Amino acid sequence: MNKPRTLHGEDGFTLLEAIISLAILSGVIVTIIYSINYNLKATERLKTISIATNLAREFFQEMDTSGVPDIREGAFTTRPGYRWRLDMEDMSIEGVKKLKLDVTSGAEAVSVETYRLDE
Secondary structure, X not given: OOOOEOOOOOEOXXXXXXXXXXXXXXXXXXXXXXXXXXXXXXXXXXXHHHHHHHHHHHHHHXXXXXXXXXXXXXXXXXXXXXXXXXXXXXXXXXXXXXXEEEEEEOOEEEEEEEEEEOO
C-alpha cells in the first residue's frame, strides 16, 4: 500500500491524522483545565472551613476568659463575611451546659460543640 507523498516526495501527515491528533489533544486540555478548576474550588472551600474552625476556637478561648456573651449571634469583626451563632442547652447532668457554635461564610458552615460547667 502506498502512502501519500507531499510535493517534495517526503512522507507527511494526512488531514485525518491531524484532525484525530487535535481531537485527542483537545480532550486532554479540557480534562486538565477541569481538574485545575475543581482543585481550586476544593482549596477555596477547605480554606473557608479552616478559617471558620479557627474562629470558633478563638471564640471559645475568649469565652473562657470573659464569660458567655449576652448576645447569641453576630459577626466576626476580624473576618468580614463570617458570622456566628451560639446555642446553649442544659444537659441531664446538673451544672453542665452544652454549647454549640455555628460559624458560617457564604454556603459553608462549621459547627463546634463543647461542654461547660456552670460557675
